[in-house]
Structure formats: C-alpha cells, structure tokens
Amino acid sequence: MTDPFTLLYPSYATTTTTIAIHHGTNGVVSALPPSLSLFSLVVTVASIFLCSVIAMYFYRSYRFSGFGYLLGLPTGFAILAASFVFEHLNAVYSYSYANESLENLFFWIQLALQSEGFAFIALSYMLKNRSNFATINELLPAASKILFSPQNWIHSSIKIREIIVGVLPMILISIPLMVTISALFVQPILNETELKDMSLYTTLFDIVVLGYIFVKCLKPLVKAANIKLLYIPAAFALLWLEQYSLIIHYFDNNQFAFIGSIIVRLAGLGLFVYAIYYALSSGRSREMEIET
Amino acid sequence: MRQEKRHKLQLFYEILVAIEGYMSNNDVTAAKPTHIQHTSRLSYDKMMNHFNELEKKGMIIYRRSNTDGLISITNKGKQFIKQYNELMILIESAGL
Numbered sequence: 001m002t003d004p005f006t007l008l009y010p011s012y013a014t015t016t017t018t019i020a021i022h023h024g025t026n027g028v029v030s031a032l033p034p035s036l037s038l039f040s041l042v043v044t045v046a047s048i049f050l051c052s053v054i055a056m057y058f059y060r061s062y063r064f065s066g067f068g069y070l071l072g073l074p075t076g077f078a079i080l081a082a083s084f085v086f087e088h089l090n091a092v093y094s095y096s097y098a099n100e101s102l103e104n105l106f107f108w109i110q111l112a113l114q115s116e117g118f119a120f121i122a123l124s125y126m127l128k129n130r131s132n133f134a135t136i137n138e139l140l141p142a143a144s145k146i147l148f149s150p151q152n153w154i155h156s157s158i159k160i161r162e163i164i165v166g167v168l169p170m171i172l173i174s175i176p177l178m179v180t181i182s183a184l185f186v187q188p189i190l191n192e193t194e195l196k197d198m199s200l201y202t203t204l205f206d207i208v209v210l211g212y213i214f215v216k217c218l219k220p221l222v223k224a225a226n227i228k229l230l231y232i233p234a235a236f237a238l239l240w241l242e243q244y245s246l247i248i249h250y251f252d253n254n255q256f257a258f259i260g261s262i263i264v265r266l267a268g269l270g271l272f273v274y275a276i277y278y279a280l281s282s283g284r285s286r287e288m289e290i291e292t
Numbered sequence: 293m294r295q296e297k298r299h300k301l302q303l304f305y306e307i308l309v310a311i312e313g314y315m316s317n318n319d320v321t322a323a324k325p326t327h328i329q330h331t332s333r334l335s336y337d338k339m340m341n342h343f344n345e346l347e348k349k350g351m352i353i354y355r356r357s358n359t360d361g362l363i364s365i366t367n368k369g370k371q372f373i374k375q376y377n378e379l380m381i382l383i384e385s386a387g388l
Contacts, residue, residue, distance in 0.1 A: 058386075061379050065301055070388065128388050217387035229385040279385040280378055 037092065043262055044088035050269035051081035057276050072124030076117045083113035104190040108180060108198070115176030115202045118209045125216035126169050175205060196250070203246050210240040231275030238268030305376045306332045307342055308351060311365045312373065322355070322362035 059074035090106035093099050183190065183198045218233040245261035248254055310331035314323040329339050343363065346352045351369035355362045 057382065061382055064375055064379055065383075070383070073386070073388070124388060220384075220387045224384075226384070232386050275385055276382065279381045282381065 040088050040091045043266065044084050046266055047084040047269060048081045050266070050273050051077045051084070053273050054269070054276065055081065069124050069127035072120045072122075072127065076120030076122075076124070078117075079113050079120060080117035083110050083117060086110040086113065101189070104192065104195055107195055108183070108190055111195075111199055111202045112176055112180035115179070115205050115209075116173070118206050118213070119172050119176055122172060122209045122213050122216075123169050125213055126172065128216075172209070176202060179205065200247070200250055203243050203250070206243045207240060207247070210236060210243060214240060229275070229279065231271055231278060235268045235272035235275060238264045238271060242268065301376070303332070303334070303342060304346060304351070305373065307334075307339070307346065308365060308369045308373050311352065311363055312370065315365065322364040324360050325363060326360060328363065 055074040055077040057074075058070060058077070062068075062070040062074065086106045086109045090103055090110055093103040093106060179201050180198065183194055187194055214233055214236045217236055218230075221229050221233065242261045242265040245257045245264065248257040249261065307328060310328045311323050313331070314327050315321065325336075325339065325343070329336060332339065334342070343352065343354055346369070347354045349368070351366055351372055353364045353366060355364075
C-alpha cells in the first residue's frame with residue numbers, strides 16, 4: 001500500500017514508488033486525489049499567507065527607516081512564498097504522466113526559489129553591522145592594488161579580509177542559482193535522479209544558511225537578556241528542522257519525516273507571525289504606560 | 293566617553309521625544325530649544341538644522357522669536373514617535 005503523503009509529493013519519494021504511482025495498476029494515468037489536492041492547496045495557501053504577512057511588516061519597516069539591509073528579509077519571504085506556489089504546482093503535476101517535464105520544471109524552480117529566499121533572509125543578518133564597511137566601489141580598486149602589487153601582500157591582510165567579507169553576500173546569493181543552473185548544464189532535460197541530487201544539495205545549503213540566521217538572530221537577544229523576544233529565533237529553528245526532516249526523508253524515505261517537515265514549516269511561519277504581533281502589541285502597551 | 297554615531301532617524305526621534313516629554317512633564321504647550329538641546333545632546337547649530345528639517349516635514353511647529361523661540365509637536369510628529377517605537381521593537385525582536 002502506498003502512503004498518502006508519498007502520493008502527494010512523489011518528487012521526494014523513491015524512484016520506484018513514483019513509477020508505480022505514475023503507471024497505476026492498469027497503466028492508466030492517474031490524477032491527484034481530491035483530498036490530497038485540497039490538503040496541498042491548504043498547506044500552500046497557509047504558507048503563502050504567513051510569508052506575505054512577514055514580508056509586508058518588514059517591508060513597511062524598510063520603507064519607514066530606509067535601512068537598506070532590512071530589505072533582504074521581506075524579499076526573502078516573498079521569494080519563499082513564490083516557491084510554495086511552485087511546490088503546489090509540482091504536487092498537482094506529479095500525477096499527470098504526460099506532463100512529467102512540467103513536474104520536473106516546477107520542482108526545479110521550487111528548489112531554486114526556496115534556497116534563494118533563505119539566502120536573501122541571511123543577507124539581512126550579514127549586512128546589519130556593515131554600515132561602516134567600505135562599499136564595493138571602494139573595495140575594487142583596493143583589490144586590484146593588492147593583486148597586482150606583490151610588495152603590498154604582507155601588509156594587506158586586513159584589506160583582503162575586508163574584500164572577502166564584502167564579496168561574501170554576493171557569493172551567498174549566487175550559490176543557489178549556480179547549483180540549480182549548473183544542473184541544466186550537466187543535462188538540459190531534467191530527470192528525476194538529477195533533481196533528487198539537486199534537492200539534497202539545496203537542502204544542505206538551506207540547513208547551513210538557516211543555522212547561520214539562527215545564530216545571528218539569537219546572539220543580540222541573548223546579549224540583551226531579552227528572553228521574551230526569542231520567538232523569532234525559535235521560528236528559524238523550526239524552519240531549520242523542516243529542512244533537516246527533508247534530509248531524513250531523502251535518505252530514509254521516512255513519511256513521518258515528510259509530514260513533520262510540513263507541520264514544522266507551518267509552525268515556524270506561524271510563530272514568526274505571532275512574534276510580530278507580540279512585538280507590536282507590547283510596543284503599543286508600552287506607549288500606553290508612558291502616556292498614563 | 294565617546295558617543296556612538298546616531299542615525300538621522302534616531303536623532304529625529306530623540307528630538308521629538310524630548311519635545312513631547314517636556315510638554316507633558318511641565319504641562320505646557322511648547323518647549324524651548326535650549327531644553328531640547330540639553331536632552332538630545334546636540335550642538336546648537338546641528339539642532340537648528342534638524343528643527344528646520346522637522347518643520348519642513350510637518351512634525352513640529354517652530355515659532356521663532358528674537359531670544360529663543362518655542363517648539364511644539366504636531367500629530368504627525370506624535371505618529372512618527374509611535375511608528376519608530378513599533379519599528380524598533382520589530383527589528384529588535386528579529387535580532388536585526
């Protein structure tokens with residue numbers, strides 16, 4: 001008997017299971033069962049809604065303050081919301097045997113967008129203390145001087161460090177695109193095995209990036225001894241757990257891990273929205289205390 | 293002690309809070325620039341520049357006189373304080 005969640009997201013399941021589903025018992029092309037389609041739709045709509053709320057509030061903060069580094073977070077969540085659309089489309093097309101290429105394409109886009117979304121969120125944390133850092137326009141002439149003047153090599157270790165730190169955000173943003181696009185260079189027509197390998201690489205990237213975000217987010221709150229505001233690090237920890245569950249599912253084909261990944265994702269995004277609501281409501285109550 | 297460089301937005305916030313605080317503490321409708329200067333820790337020239345900018349943005353009303361003048365906060369200024377507080381709490385809660 002095939003597990004319903006393998007039926008829902010066969011791209012994550014083993015190749016043998018997927019083939020069995022695609023052909024069915026009589027070789028008839030099957031469609032996604034209505035209940036699973038509805039479940040996928042509900043999960044997608046909920047994820048998009050929560051991501052949109054987060055993106056909207058942080059975009060408002062960016063518009064109000066004009067701090068450029070704040071733009072990474074809403075952009076990241078908006079991209080993440082777009083990735084959930086393609087996740088749903090992938091689930092829907094998983095059962096259309098005639099449109100296997102579309103299914104693979106949607107899965108490819110979903111993986112690329114998800115990693116890019118997390119990379120943009122990490123960018124906000126990476127750039128938050130960089131207002132005093134040299135801009136790239138200042139760094140490029142310095143880089144050419146260091147590279148083409150060997151006498152400067154010994155005394156330029158600090159400059160080199162600055163260049164590496166300055167270029168790091170660009171590398172971070174380009175990794176998800178490079179990994180996904182390089183898969184097309186290896187084989188222009190995406191196949192399931194290749195996509196599964198790519199899903200492993202992008203999930204590992206997501207785990208590393210979310211770990212970085214978690215540490216960067218937690219540090220200032222612990223320093224400030226602000227335990228009441230630990231909801232957002234906890235939300236990032238849940239999103240990390242989602243990716244970890246997908247890794248378990250990749251190696252073990254454990255359906256509980258896959259169901260768990262969906263649950264912790266929704267819990268993580270929900271907690272993030274609750275943290276925003278909590279922060280804003282505590283701010284309003286503080287204002288009222290000052291007024292009275 | 294070396295004072296950390298403040299962002300313009302933070303300076304506006306501190307000036308507006310100083311005006312509002314002075315007005316509510318002393319139960320008056322306007323504050324004197326010298327009082328604001330003391331609270332916001334700014335040089336007189338810089339503070340005057342910020343007053344002009346805040347006045348252009350409609351956040352304060354500056355009634356100039358030969359001696360010192362009087363400043364009062366507008367509803368837009370009060371709204372700015374509220375939004376700034378919310379923004380700071382949101383950014384702080386995200387560890388940004």
